[in-house]
Amino acid sequence: MGERRKLENAAFVLPLFGALLLIPPLANVFNRDVMIFGVPLEVIYLFGVWTALIGITAFLSQRMGDDRPPERHGEDES
Amino acid sequence: MLSANFVIFIAFGYVCLLFVLAYFGDKRARDGNAGFLRSPLVYTLSISVYCTSWTFYGAVGSAARNGLEFLTIYMGPTLVFVGWWFILRKLVRIGRTQRITSVADLLSSRFGKSGRLAVLVTLIAVIGTTPYIALQLKAITSSIRVISAADVAGGLSSFDDVTLALGVAAGMALFTILFGTRNVDAKEQHHGVVAAIAFEAVIKMLALLAVGIFVVFGVGGGFEAIYQRAVESGISIHSEDTFGPRWVATLVLSAAAVLCLPRQFQITVVENSNEDHLRTAGWAFPAYLLLMSVFTMPIALYGLTTLPNGSNPDMFVLTLPLATGNTWLALFAFIGGFSSATSMIIVATIALSIMVSNHIVMPIALSSSETLGTGDGRGVTQLLLNSRRISIAFVLFLGFLYFWLTGNSDALAAIGLISFAGVAQFLPAMIAALYWRDATVKGAIAATLMGFSIWAWTMFLPSFGSTSPWISDLMQHGPWGIALLRPEALFGLEGMDPLVHSVFWSLFLNSATLILVSIFTSQSTLERVQATLFVDVFRRHSADQSNFIRGSATVNDLFFVAQRILGGERTYALFEGFARERGVSRGNVEPSPELIGQLERELAGSIGAASAHVMLSKVVSGNEVSLEEVMQIADETQQVIEYSQRLEQTSEELRNTAAQLQEANEQMRKLDQQKDDFLSQVSHEVRTPMTSIRSFAEILLEHRDLSGDQRKRFTSTIHQESLRLTRLLDEILDLSALERGEREWVNTPIDPNAVIARAIEVCEPLLQQRNMQVDIGPAIGGVLVAADPDRLAQVFINLLSNAIKYNDAEAPQVKIYSAVTGHDFIVDIEDNGPGIEVSDQRRIFEKFSRGRRRGDRDEAGSGLGLAISYQIISRMGGRLDLVSGRGRGACFRVSLPLVPAEKKKRRPRSKKDQQGAAE
Numbered sequence: 003m004g005e006r007r008k009l010e011n012a013a014f015v016l017p018l019f020g021a022l023l024l025i026p027p028l029a030n031v032f033n034r035d036v037m038i039f040g041v042p043l044e045v046i047y048l049f050g051v052w053t054a055l056i057g058i059t060a061f062l063s064q065r066m067g068d069d070r071p072p073e074r075h076g077e078d079e080s
Numbered sequence: 081m082l083s084a085n086f087v088i089f090i091a092f093g094y095v096c097l098l099f100v101l102a103y104f105g106d107k108r109a110r111d112g113n114a115g116f117l118r119s120p121l122v123y124t125l126s127i128s129v130y131c132t133s134w135t136f137y138g139a140v141g142s143a144a145r146n147g148l149e150f151l152t153i154y155m156g157p158t159l160v161f162v163g164w165w166f167i168l169r170k171l172v173r174i175g176r177t178q179r180i181t182s183v184a185d186l187l188s189s190r191f192g193k194s195g196r197l198a199v200l201v202t203l204i205a206v207i208g209t210t211p212y213i214a215l216q217l218k219a220i221t222s223s224i225r226v227i228s229a230a231d232v233a234g235g236l237s238s239f240d241d242v243t244l245a246l247g248v249a250a251g252m253a254l255f256t257i258l259f260g261t262r263n264v265d266a267k268e269q270h271h272g273v274v275a276a277i278a279f280e281a282v283i284k285m286l287a288l289l290a291v292g293i294f295v296v297f298g299v300g301g302g303f304e305a306i307y308q309r310a311v312e313s314g315i316s317i318h319s320e321d322t323f324g325p326r327w328v329a330t331l332v333l334s335a336a337a338v339l340c341l342p343r344q345f346q347i348t349v350v351e352n353s354n355e356d357h358l359r360t361a362g363w364a365f366p367a368y369l370l371l372m373s374v375f376t377m378p379i380a381l382y383g384l385t386t387l388p389n390g391s392n393p394d395m396f397v398l399t400l401p402l403a404t405g406n407t408w409l410a411l412f413a414f415i416g417g418f419s420s421a422t423s424m425i426i427v428a429t430i431a432l433s434i435m436v437s438n439h440i441v442m443p444i445a446l447s448s449s450e451t452l453g454t455g456d457g458r459g460v461t462q463l464l465l466n467s468r469r470i471s472i473a474f475v476l477f478l479g480f481l482y483f484w485l486t487g488n489s490d491a492l493a494a495i496g497l498i499s500f501a502g503v504a505q506f507l508p509a510m511i512a513a514l515y516w517r518d519a520t521v522k523g524a525i526a527a528t529l530m531g532f533s534i535w536a537w538t539m540f541l542p543s544f545g546s547t548s549p550w551i552s553d554l555m556q557h558g559p560w561g562i563a564l565l566r567p568e569a570l571f572g573l574e575g576m577d578p579l580v581h582s583v584f585w586s587l588f589l590n591s592a593t594l595i596l597v598s599i600f601t602s603q604s605t606l607e608r609v610q611a612t613l614f615v616d617v618f619r620r621h622s623a624d625q626s627n628f629i630r631g632s633a634t635v636n637d638l639f640f641v642a643q644r645i646l647g648g649e650r651t652y653a654l655f656e657g658f659a660r661e662r663g664v665s666r667g668n669v670e671p672s673p674e675l676i677g678q679l680e681r682e683l684a685g686s687i688g689a690a691s692a693h694v695m696l697s698k699v700v701s702g703n704e705v706s707l708e709e710v711m712q713i714a715d716e717t718q719q720v721i722e723y724s725q726r727l728e729q730t731s732e733e734l735r736n737t738a739a740q741l742q743e744a745n746e747q748m749r750k751l752d753q754q755k756d757d758f759l760s761q762v763s764h765e766v767r768t769p770m771t772s773i774r775s776f777a778e779i780l781l782e783h784r785d786l787s788g789d790q791r792k793r794f795t796s797t798i799h800q801e802s803l804r805l806t807r808l809l810d811e812i813l814d815l816s817a818l819e820r821g822e823r824e825w826v827n828t829p830i831d832p833n834a835v836i837a838r839a840i841e842v843c844e845p846l847l848q849q850r851n852m853q854v855d856i857g858p859a860i861g862g863v864l865v866a867a868d869p870d871r872l873a874q875v876f877i878n879l880l881s882n883a884i885k886y887n888d889a890e891a892p893q894v895k896i897y898s899a900v901t902g903h904d905f906i907v908d909i910e911d912n913g914p915g916i917e918v919s920d921q922r923r924i925f926e927k928f929s930r931g932r933r934r935g936d937r938d939e940a941g942s943g944l945g946l947a948i949s950y951q952i953i954s955r956m957g958g959r960l961d962l963v964s965g966r967g968r969g970a971c972f973r974v975s976l977p978l979v980p981a982e983k984k985k986r987r988p989r990s991k992k993d994q995q996g997a998a999e
Contacts, residue, residue: 010165017163024155024331029323040304042317045377048151052158052370059162060363066165 009066016062020055024048084228090411091224091418095255098276098422102259105275117271118353120360125278126347127361128285128368130157130338132212132424133219134496135372136284136417141394143380148322149330150376153496154369156334164362167339168348170514172358174617175349179685182435183345183506187528189689190513190614191521192607198439198690200525201506204532205342205435206475208502209428211543213479214486215495216421217245219394226395227402227414242484249480252425253473260430261468269351270430277347277427280419285371287416290409291397292375299404300382310381317381329580332587333497336504343424346431425476433471438688441467446694464687486543494543501539501583505531508591512598517615521607523598531590538567538582635675641695642679646686654682758927765808765943769801776801811944815927818951827866827956829979832905833859835869836896839876846884850892854880857897865905865976867956875949875960879909879972882945887913887969905978908963910971921962925950 022028032047039046105117116122135153142150160167171186180186184205188198221244259273300306310317338344352358383396391399397417401410445463486495509528512519545552558566568578570585603611635655642651658675659665676696683692776794780786786794817823840847840854847854883894889912897908916924927947946960953960958976965971 013163013165017159017166020159020162021331024159025328026323029327033318033320033322035318037307040302040307042307044148044318044322048148048155049370049374052155052366055158055162056363056366056370059164059366063164063359063362066359 006066009062013059013062013066016055016058020051023051084224087224087228087411087414090415094415094418095251095422098280099255099259101279102272102276104272106270106272109271117275120354120357120364122274122278123352123354123357124361124364124368125281126274126351127344127365128281128372129277129343129347129423129427130341130365131281131284131369131372131420132496133216133223133417133421134212136288136420137219137223137394137397138215138496139373139376140380140383140396141392143377144384144393144396147317147319148377149327151373152327152330153334154366154373156331156336157338158366158369159331160335160338161362161365164358167514168358168362169355170617171339171349172352172355174514174614175352176355177617178613178689179681181350181438181685181688182431183340183342183510184435184439185684185688185690186345186349187506187509187513187524188439189684190610191509191519191524192604192610193690193693194521194525195439195443195690195694197521197525197528198435198688199443200528200532202432202435202439204505204528205503206432206478207536207540208499208505209342209432209475210478210482210499211486211495211502211540212499213425213428213476214483215499216425217248217479217483218495219417220248220421221245222392222395223398223414223417226392226398227410245480245483249476252422253429253476255422256426256429256472256476257469260426260433260472261465269353273426273430274347274351277423280423281368284416284420284423285368287412287419288372288375288397291401291413291416292379294406294409295382295400296375296378299400300378303378306378306382306385309385313385315381315384325580326577329577329583330497333500333504333583336507337500340503340506340510341428341500342431342435342503343427346427346434350431425479429472429475432475433468436471436474437464437467438686438691441471442687442691443694446691485547497579498539498543501579501586502532502535504583505535505586505590508587508594512594513614515615516598517611518603519594519598519611520601520603522601523594523596526597527590527594530593531586534570534586534589535582538570538585539578542567542578638675638679642683646682654678761927761943762812766805769805769808773798773801773805808944811948815944815948815951818948818955825868825871827868829864830867830869830872832863832865832867832872832907832976833861833898835867835872836876836898836907838869839873839880840896842873842877843880843884846881850884850887852884852887852892852894855893855895857895860898860900860905863900863905864979865956865958866979867976871952872956875952875974876907876909878945878949879974883909883911883913883970887911889913889969900978903978904958904975907974908965908971909974910965910967911969912967913969915968916962916970924962925960 029044029047033044036043108115109117139150139153142153174180175186178189180189182202184198184201187201188194191197221241224244225241259276260270296303296306300309307317338348348361379396379400380393383391383393383400387396387399387403397413398410401407401413441463505528508531509519509524512524541551542555545555555567558564564570564572568581569575570581573581573585576584639651639655642654646654658678680692680696683695686692687695776798780791780794814823836856840856843854880894884892887894891912893912895908895910897910899906899908925946927944950960953974953976956976958974961973961975963971963973
């Protein structure tokens with residue numbers, strides 16, 4: 003139960019942190035005229051955050067259990 | 081080289097392929113063999129209808145013009161999907177339990193099944209989607225023109241863009257009508273269409289990746305080389321103000337759009353067949369978006385560096401392969417762009433047509449035609465289907481009109497953002513619908529209307545500025561010359577980016593209106609019920625909550641109504657299932673509120689909550705009071721809860737009372753015991769002098785030959801003993817009178833030092849007998865205490881005589897100190913006698929308790945003196961304590977409250993006051 007709540011909390015802060023990382027004050031930290039592997043730093047940064055968000059969500063989604071009552075099968079015959 | 085005819089033929093063939101896919105998808109779903117079609121993968125792919133030709137062509141154009149900004153369009157949805165557990169899951173759950181058919185239905189249902197709100201949302205959705213559809217038409221026509229430009233002799237050059245767009249719009253309308261409105265489905269799910277959309281998602285991704293890989297690794301020489309070349313040719317690849325207000329605004333807009341766009345709502349919520357699919361979509365859809373944007377920037381940069389100046393960057397995806405002679409790749413890219421446009425058009429028009437038919441046509445039909453509910457069975461279904469077909473054609477026509485009116489000037493991305501900002505006006509109401517219980521329908525309507533007006537004024541209208549001189553004049557000088565109302569500088573807010581300006585004003589005023597109006601208006605009963613159903617959707621497991629209509633309809637009436645919307649087979653199954661659940665035969669089903677409630681939900685799945693409610697209310701010639709009943713039932717439940725809480729409280733009180741009773745009983749027994757002890761002690765005390773009196777009296781009676789001396793001695797003993805006896809009885813009477821509060825005396829302000837002096841005087845003979853001195857500390861002058869002088873003297877005499885009588889020290893001594901602390905006057909009477917045993921200290925003030933004394937019998941007191949003193953001092957509002965003195969002897973302390981000097985002349989305290997003080 004505690005485990006599950008922790009996962010839910012993580013799932014809650016993830017988009018918030020994601021948003022914070024993608025908007026001005028923090029994003030500007032990486033907005034420099036620097037190239038890494040021949041690609042601008044801000045591009046690497048944005049795609050990095052993006053990839054991390056996807057990865058963490060995939061991890062959390064699989065770990066988070068199902069909270070629904072058993073599916074009623076009557077609805078499936080339409 | 082590709083001929084125009086060939087390209088059009090390919091496009092037509094592609095649409096036919098879609099048709100076949102959709103057809104078989106539908107067929108498999110109907111056969112109950114949906115399997116793969118309902119997998120999380122297909123669901124995720126279909127959500128990517130988000131990526132339209134704006135993504136396919138426009139993103140590159142946007143990257144070429146505005147740098148990295150295009151990424152926000154995909155990062156906003158990424159954030160929403162990453163947080164799927166909170167918003168999307170709730171939306172989908174509500175959509176499934178309440179049979180929501182569209183975003184208009186969601187808001188209408190939540191705000192008390194309001195028809196007006198549904199109409200408003202539908203209209204805004206139609207107007208907001210129009211630019212978006214125009215964008216697709218523009219993309220398709222431009223792409224056809226680009227790819228067949230080489231073909232000079234082709235038949236296309238004789239058409240202009242407008243004709244081409246009209247043709248495309250007509251074609252798309254035909255396809256969508258054929259597929260989107262084949263039947264009025266109970267749950268408004270279109271498995272065939274979803275299958276086709278998923279297929280298109282794969283095609284457009286493959287096409288874009290193919291072009292991207294070709295550009296970057298085929299001709300560009302890798303990411304580094306492309307950036308290198310861009311820097312060399314003077315293109316700025318770095319901008320200081322990338323992350324500015326516009327960045328945030330587009331991020332917010334795209335996050336709002338992925339929730340509010342009618343087509344996204346249709347695919348994500350309405351077409352969702354299993355809530356669990358979100359688990360996959362939560363990360364897979366952002367991953368899809370990521371893949372779609374990886375190559376955007378390099379393609380734009382490569383296009384800018386290699387293609388001649390003035391090339392349209394929106395078409396780089398096509399022109400780059402063409403320029404390098406890769407015709408087939410260009411054709412593939414064209415199909416990718418075509419598929420991204422068609423999928424958007426199909427889903428958007430289906431979603432809008434459902435909204436128009438459910439929320440505008442149905443209510444009008446229901447209110448204008450009395451026979452609709454009772455006519456022949458086909459009427460309603462036919463009406464729904466026809467209205468949907470017409471609205472599809474109408475929406476596409478509107479899109480075409482916008483395309484025609486705005487001309488060719490706007491970039492794709494700019495048009496798309498107008499659309500996003502339009503539908504984003506639903507966001508405040510939608511968030512309130514999910515999380516704010518007290519939002520009212522008036523608030524929602526006012527807010528949406530406000531946001532929409534601001535959007536229309538500050539964004540939609542200016543988009544016509546380039547083609548209409550009247551509008552461009554308005555933008556320059558404001559309406560009637562009022563500069564404060566200029567569309568792009570509202571209320572004098574100048575110098576902002578027009579997009580940021582519009583998004584800020586519209587969303588800010590929208591939310592503010594929602595909150596303020598909701599606070600100042602109240603909810604109807606139905607609203608309150610619906611609000612609870614929505615906000616608490618995760619707390620309830622039963623959906624049988626909304627049976628609000630009750631009345632006198634027969635089962636047959638209900639059956640016919642249901643049949644008209646749901647079709648015979650499904651209606652039959654529904655009634656059969658209901659009868660089975662209740663354990664009765666089909667003929668004996670009662671038109672109970674449960675049945676009507678279930679019917680209403682089923683109907684709502686087809687025609688929307690508001691229309692279903694109106695329709696059933698019409699058929700069931702019902703007493704509308706049942707709403708109140710619902711609340712009453714809720715109230716009764718509440719009452720039962722309260723009642724049981726009260727019961728619990730009462731039993732708790734009972735327990736407390738019982739405990740108190742037990743305590744009281746215990747005390748009574750103790751008192752009883754004390755009384756017995758007291759009696760036996762009194763008897764004992766009385767018996768001793770009685771015995772000596774009796775025996776001396778007997779001697780006097782029997783021995784007549786006693787000498788006069790003896791006789792005199794015996795008589796005096798008898799006299800002494802009887803005095804002692806009288807004294808004892810007096811004290812007992814005195815004490816019990818004190819205890820019962822019968823002794824009345826008046827406390828007057830007196831000088832305690834005088835009383836102490838008097839007490840010493842009284843004890844003088846005793847002192848001389850013992851040869852003792854009283855050591856009196858410095859007297860404190862000018863103090864007054866409220867007391868009765870005689871009674872107080874009695875106390876001091878008692879304490880002094882005890883100190884004298886029981887002092888067995890070699891040099892017996894008594895000390896009297898007085899002091900003032902705070903509001904009390906304190907007198908300590910200390911001796912250097914044997915002191916009081918620790919074990920006795922506790923009960924020293926009890927009756928008949930004598931410390932273990934060593935004095936001779938004559939001097940033994942009654943054991944009542946301290947008890948009486950204690951009572952007296954208490955009655956004066958003071959305290960009598962045994963304190964630890966300086967030496968080994970006992971030290972008694974009398975504390976009495978001081979009478980403030982200015983109140984000296986005050987009336988003596990009444991008896992009541994003293995008792996209060998004594999407690």
